[in-house]
Protein backbone atom coordinates (compact mmCIF):
# COMPACT_ATOMS: atom_id res chain seq x y z
CA UNK A 1 0.00 0.00 0.00
CA UNK A 2 1.39 3.37 -0.93
CA UNK A 3 0.62 5.72 1.90
CA UNK A 4 1.95 9.07 2.98
CA UNK A 5 2.25 10.03 6.63
CA UNK A 6 1.53 13.57 7.77
CA UNK A 7 1.23 14.57 11.43
CA UNK A 8 0.94 10.94 12.40
CA UNK A 9 -1.96 10.16 10.04
CA UNK A 10 -1.65 8.01 6.93
CA UNK A 11 -3.17 9.28 3.71
CA UNK A 12 -3.58 7.67 0.31
CA UNK A 13 -1.25 9.17 -2.28
CA UNK A 14 -3.97 10.78 -4.32
CA UNK A 15 -2.65 14.26 -4.12
CA UNK A 16 0.71 15.50 -5.32
CA UNK A 17 0.77 18.28 -2.74
CA UNK A 18 -1.06 16.79 0.19
CA UNK A 19 0.47 19.04 2.83
CA UNK A 20 -0.56 22.24 1.02
CA UNK A 21 -3.99 20.78 0.32
CA UNK A 22 -4.50 20.03 4.01
CA UNK A 23 -3.38 23.55 4.94
CA UNK A 24 -5.82 25.04 2.45
CA UNK A 25 -8.63 22.88 3.77
CA UNK A 26 -8.00 24.30 7.24
CA UNK A 27 -8.51 27.78 5.83
CA UNK A 28 -11.56 26.94 3.70
CA UNK A 29 -14.48 29.31 4.01
CA UNK A 30 -17.39 27.27 5.39
CA UNK A 31 -20.92 28.55 4.84
CA UNK A 32 -23.76 28.22 7.33
CA UNK A 33 -25.75 26.37 4.68
CA UNK A 34 -23.02 23.74 4.08
CA UNK A 35 -23.50 20.11 4.90
CA UNK A 36 -20.24 18.23 5.41
CA UNK A 37 -20.47 14.47 5.08
CA UNK A 38 -17.76 12.83 7.17
CA UNK A 39 -17.00 9.16 6.69
CA UNK A 40 -14.23 6.63 6.93
CA UNK A 41 -13.74 5.23 3.40
CA UNK A 42 -16.38 2.66 2.37
CA UNK A 43 -18.98 3.64 4.95
CA UNK A 44 -21.45 4.53 2.20
CA UNK A 45 -20.16 7.98 1.24
CA UNK A 46 -21.49 7.93 -2.32
CA UNK A 47 -24.91 6.75 -1.16
CA UNK A 48 -25.31 9.38 1.55
CA UNK A 49 -23.91 12.13 -0.62
CA UNK A 50 -26.59 11.53 -3.23
CA UNK A 51 -29.34 11.28 -0.61
CA UNK A 52 -28.29 14.52 1.09
CA UNK A 53 -27.81 16.32 -2.24
CA UNK A 54 -31.34 15.35 -3.26
CA UNK A 55 -32.74 16.41 0.13
CA UNK A 56 -31.21 19.87 0.09
CA UNK A 57 -32.29 20.40 -3.53
CA UNK A 58 -35.80 19.01 -3.00
CA UNK A 59 -35.52 16.59 -5.92
CA UNK A 60 -35.35 12.82 -6.38
CA UNK A 61 -33.08 12.60 -9.37
CA UNK A 62 -29.33 12.69 -9.72
CA UNK A 63 -27.94 16.17 -10.17
CA UNK A 64 -25.25 17.04 -12.67
CA UNK A 65 -22.78 17.67 -9.90
CA UNK A 66 -20.39 14.92 -9.01
CA UNK A 67 -19.42 13.87 -5.54
CA UNK A 68 -15.80 13.94 -6.65
CA UNK A 69 -15.85 17.71 -6.98
CA UNK A 70 -17.13 18.05 -3.41
CA UNK A 71 -14.45 15.90 -1.81
CA UNK A 72 -12.22 18.25 0.11
CA UNK A 73 -8.98 16.32 0.06
CA UNK A 74 -8.80 15.49 -3.61
CA UNK A 75 -10.46 18.30 -5.43
CA UNK A 76 -9.49 21.77 -6.54
CA UNK A 77 -10.60 23.96 -3.64
CA UNK A 78 -11.22 26.91 -5.97
CA UNK A 79 -13.96 24.77 -7.43
CA UNK A 80 -15.40 24.16 -3.97
CA UNK A 81 -15.29 27.91 -3.30
CA UNK A 82 -17.16 28.67 -6.48
CA UNK A 83 -19.92 26.11 -5.94
CA UNK A 84 -23.33 27.65 -5.34
CA UNK A 85 -25.14 27.00 -2.06
CA UNK A 86 -26.35 24.69 -0.73
CA UNK A 87 -23.14 22.69 -0.90
CA UNK A 88 -22.80 19.09 0.19
CA UNK A 89 -19.10 18.63 0.87
CA UNK A 90 -17.53 15.41 1.87
CA UNK A 91 -14.34 14.20 3.46
CA UNK A 92 -12.58 11.25 5.04
CA UNK A 93 -10.51 13.54 7.25
CA UNK A 94 -10.38 13.32 11.02
CA UNK A 95 -12.27 16.09 12.85
CA UNK A 96 -9.02 17.90 13.72
CA UNK A 97 -8.18 18.31 10.03
CA UNK A 98 -11.49 19.90 9.04
CA UNK A 99 -11.69 23.60 8.14
CA UNK A 100 -11.35 25.75 11.29
CA UNK A 101 -14.61 27.45 10.40
CA UNK A 102 -16.52 24.18 10.68
CA UNK A 103 -16.74 24.66 14.41
CA UNK A 104 -17.69 28.35 14.28
CA UNK A 105 -20.23 28.38 11.47
CA UNK A 106 -23.74 26.96 11.57
CA UNK A 107 -22.92 24.25 9.00
CA UNK A 108 -24.15 20.73 9.65
CA UNK A 109 -22.11 17.57 9.82
CA UNK A 110 -23.35 14.15 8.89
CA UNK A 111 -21.12 11.34 10.12
CA UNK A 112 -21.68 7.77 9.00
CA UNK A 113 -20.09 4.64 10.47
CA UNK A 114 -20.01 1.12 9.06
CA UNK A 115 -19.06 -2.04 10.90
CA UNK A 116 -15.32 -2.78 10.59
CA UNK A 117 -15.70 -6.23 9.05
CA UNK A 118 -17.72 -5.08 6.05
CA UNK A 119 -15.55 -1.97 5.86
CA UNK A 120 -12.35 -3.98 5.47
CA UNK A 121 -13.92 -6.26 2.84
CA UNK A 122 -15.09 -3.27 0.85
CA UNK A 123 -11.72 -1.52 1.19
CA UNK A 124 -9.79 -4.61 0.17
CA UNK A 125 -11.91 -5.05 -2.94
CA UNK A 126 -11.24 -1.49 -3.90
CA UNK A 127 -7.51 -1.71 -3.11
CA UNK A 128 -6.98 -4.76 -5.31
CA UNK A 129 -8.92 -3.37 -8.24
CA UNK A 130 -7.71 0.16 -8.63
CA UNK A 131 -4.57 1.78 -9.83
CA UNK A 132 -4.46 5.52 -9.31
CA UNK A 133 -1.96 7.56 -11.18
CA UNK A 134 -0.15 8.28 -7.92
CA UNK A 135 -0.59 4.75 -6.56
CA UNK A 136 1.30 2.79 -9.13
CA UNK A 137 -0.24 -0.61 -8.56
CA UNK A 138 -3.21 -2.24 -6.96
CA UNK A 139 -2.79 -4.20 -3.72
CA UNK A 140 -1.62 -7.69 -4.58
CA UNK A 141 -1.56 -9.36 -1.18
CA UNK A 142 -4.17 -11.64 0.34
CA UNK A 143 -7.35 -10.58 2.11
CA UNK A 144 -5.87 -11.84 5.40
CA UNK A 145 -2.79 -9.70 4.83
CA UNK A 146 -4.95 -6.67 4.13
CA UNK A 147 -7.11 -7.34 7.18
CA UNK A 148 -4.05 -7.42 9.39
CA UNK A 149 -2.92 -4.06 7.98
CA UNK A 150 -6.42 -2.78 8.81
CA UNK A 151 -6.15 -4.00 12.40
CA UNK A 152 -2.74 -2.27 12.60
CA UNK A 153 -4.24 0.96 11.32
CA UNK A 154 -2.02 0.99 8.22
CA UNK A 155 -4.81 2.18 5.98
CA UNK A 156 -5.50 5.17 3.78
CA UNK A 157 -6.85 7.77 6.26
CA UNK A 158 -5.39 5.86 9.17
CA UNK A 159 -6.96 3.50 11.62
CA UNK A 160 -10.70 2.87 11.45
CA UNK A 161 -10.64 2.55 15.24
CA UNK A 162 -9.03 5.98 15.66
CA UNK A 163 -11.48 7.48 13.20
CA UNK A 164 -14.54 6.18 15.02
CA UNK A 165 -13.12 7.24 18.37
CA UNK A 166 -12.29 10.74 17.18
CA UNK A 167 -15.79 11.36 15.81
CA UNK A 168 -17.52 9.81 18.78
CA UNK A 169 -15.61 12.18 21.04
CA UNK A 170 -16.52 15.18 18.93
CA UNK A 171 -20.21 14.30 18.73
CA UNK A 172 -20.46 14.19 22.52
CA UNK A 173 -19.55 17.82 23.02
CA UNK A 174 -20.92 21.05 21.56
CA UNK A 175 -21.88 21.71 18.82
CA UNK A 176 -23.43 18.24 19.14
CA UNK A 177 -26.77 19.48 17.83
CA UNK A 178 -25.13 20.20 14.50
CA UNK A 179 -23.76 16.66 14.16
CA UNK A 180 -25.83 13.73 12.95
CA UNK A 181 -24.38 10.26 13.31
CA UNK A 182 -25.86 7.47 11.23
CA UNK A 183 -24.72 4.10 10.04
CA UNK A 184 -24.53 2.13 6.82
CA UNK A 185 -26.48 -0.62 8.51
CA UNK A 186 -29.42 1.57 9.53
CA UNK A 187 -29.47 3.05 6.02
CA UNK A 188 -29.72 -0.52 4.72
CA UNK A 189 -32.28 -1.67 7.26
CA UNK A 190 -34.70 1.22 6.82
CA UNK A 191 -33.64 3.57 4.06
CA UNK A 192 -36.83 5.65 4.04
CA UNK A 193 -36.68 6.02 7.84
CA UNK A 194 -33.07 7.20 7.66
CA UNK A 195 -33.82 9.62 4.83
CA UNK A 196 -36.62 11.00 7.05
CA UNK A 197 -34.21 11.42 9.98
CA UNK A 198 -31.70 13.19 7.76
CA UNK A 199 -34.39 15.48 6.38
CA UNK A 200 -35.49 16.36 9.92
CA UNK A 201 -31.91 16.99 11.01
CA UNK A 202 -31.17 19.15 7.97
CA UNK A 203 -34.47 20.96 8.29
CA UNK A 204 -35.31 20.50 4.62
CA UNK A 205 -39.04 20.13 5.25
CA UNK A 206 -39.18 17.15 2.88
CA UNK A 207 -42.55 15.47 2.41
CA UNK A 208 -42.98 11.79 3.20
CA UNK A 209 -43.47 10.93 -0.45
CA UNK A 210 -40.29 12.76 -1.50
CA UNK A 211 -38.36 10.85 1.22
CA UNK A 212 -39.66 7.63 -0.32
CA UNK A 213 -38.77 8.75 -3.83
CA UNK A 214 -35.25 9.70 -2.74
CA UNK A 215 -34.71 6.38 -0.98
CA UNK A 216 -35.83 4.58 -4.14
CA UNK A 217 -33.80 6.78 -6.49
CA UNK A 218 -30.68 6.06 -4.42
CA UNK A 219 -31.09 2.29 -4.32
CA UNK A 220 -27.94 0.31 -4.95
CA UNK A 221 -29.08 -0.77 -8.42
CA UNK A 222 -30.13 2.71 -9.48
CA UNK A 223 -26.88 4.27 -8.33
CA UNK A 224 -24.80 1.57 -9.97
CA UNK A 225 -26.70 2.09 -13.20
CA UNK A 226 -26.66 5.88 -13.06
CA UNK A 227 -22.94 6.19 -12.54
CA UNK A 228 -21.86 3.51 -14.98
CA UNK A 229 -21.12 5.82 -17.86
CA UNK A 230 -20.67 9.04 -15.93
CA UNK A 231 -17.02 9.90 -16.12
CA UNK A 232 -15.68 10.91 -12.73
CA UNK A 233 -18.81 9.93 -10.82
CA UNK A 234 -17.20 6.95 -9.19
CA UNK A 235 -13.82 7.53 -10.78
CA UNK A 236 -14.15 4.80 -13.42
CA UNK A 237 -10.78 5.74 -14.84
CA UNK A 238 -8.94 4.48 -11.76
CA UNK A 239 -10.47 1.00 -11.81
CA UNK A 240 -8.95 -1.93 -13.67
CA UNK A 241 -10.97 -3.28 -16.61
CA UNK A 242 -13.80 -5.53 -15.37
CA UNK A 243 -13.48 -4.27 -11.81
CA UNK A 244 -16.64 -4.15 -9.70
CA UNK A 245 -16.31 -0.39 -9.09
CA UNK A 246 -17.61 1.50 -6.06
CA UNK A 247 -21.01 -0.20 -6.31
CA UNK A 248 -19.76 -3.69 -5.61
CA UNK A 249 -22.31 -5.54 -3.48
CA UNK A 250 -24.01 -3.10 -1.17
CA UNK A 251 -24.79 -5.64 1.56
CA UNK A 252 -24.55 -5.87 5.32
CA UNK A 253 -22.75 -9.08 6.34
CA UNK A 254 -20.71 -9.76 3.20
CA UNK A 255 -17.74 -10.25 5.57
CA UNK A 256 -19.05 -13.74 6.31
CA UNK A 257 -17.97 -14.81 2.83
CA UNK A 258 -14.48 -13.48 3.44
CA UNK A 259 -13.48 -14.04 7.05
CA UNK A 260 -12.50 -17.18 8.87
CA UNK A 261 -13.84 -17.57 12.39
CA UNK A 262 -10.39 -16.65 13.75
CA UNK A 263 -10.20 -13.45 11.78
CA UNK A 264 -13.72 -12.46 12.72
CA UNK A 265 -12.84 -13.02 16.38
CA UNK A 266 -9.70 -10.94 16.02
CA UNK A 267 -11.91 -8.09 14.78
CA UNK A 268 -14.28 -8.58 17.73
CA UNK A 269 -11.37 -8.50 20.16
CA UNK A 270 -9.85 -5.40 18.59
CA UNK A 271 -13.19 -3.58 18.62
CA UNK A 272 -13.77 -4.50 22.25
CA UNK A 273 -10.26 -3.53 23.32
CA UNK A 274 -10.22 -0.23 21.47
CA UNK A 275 -13.77 1.08 21.56
CA UNK A 276 -15.71 -0.62 24.36
CA UNK A 277 -15.50 2.44 26.64
CA UNK A 278 -17.58 4.38 24.08
CA UNK A 279 -20.56 2.06 24.39
CA UNK A 280 -21.11 1.72 20.66
CA UNK A 281 -22.97 -1.04 18.97
CA UNK A 282 -22.09 -2.21 15.51
CA UNK A 283 -24.47 -4.28 13.43
CA UNK A 284 -22.88 -7.20 11.61
CA UNK A 285 -25.92 -8.73 9.97
CA UNK A 286 -29.50 -7.79 9.23
Ligand code: A3P
Pocket residue numbers: 039040041042043044045046047118121122123125218219220221223246247248249250251254
Ligand atom coordinates in the same frame (compact mmCIF):
# COMPACT_ATOMS: atom_id res chain seq x y z
P1 A3P B 1 -19.40 -2.83 -0.82
O1 A3P B 1 -17.99 -2.80 -1.34
O2 A3P B 1 -19.53 -3.63 0.43
O3 A3P B 1 -20.39 -3.25 -1.86
P2 A3P B 1 -18.08 4.59 -0.21
O4 A3P B 1 -19.09 5.27 -1.05
O5 A3P B 1 -17.90 5.19 1.15
O6 A3P B 1 -16.79 4.37 -0.96
O7 A3P B 1 -18.67 3.14 0.12
C1 A3P B 1 -18.81 2.16 -0.88
C2 A3P B 1 -19.64 1.02 -0.30
O8 A3P B 1 -21.01 1.47 -0.18
C3 A3P B 1 -19.66 -0.18 -1.24
O9 A3P B 1 -19.80 -1.33 -0.39
C4 A3P B 1 -20.91 0.10 -2.05
O10 A3P B 1 -21.45 -1.02 -2.70
C5 A3P B 1 -21.83 0.62 -0.96
N1 A3P B 1 -22.95 1.39 -1.52
C6 A3P B 1 -22.87 2.45 -2.35
N2 A3P B 1 -24.09 2.89 -2.70
C7 A3P B 1 -24.97 2.08 -2.08
C8 A3P B 1 -26.39 2.03 -2.06
N3 A3P B 1 -27.13 2.87 -2.76
N4 A3P B 1 -26.97 1.08 -1.30
C9 A3P B 1 -26.22 0.21 -0.60
N5 A3P B 1 -24.86 0.20 -0.59
C10 A3P B 1 -24.24 1.13 -1.33
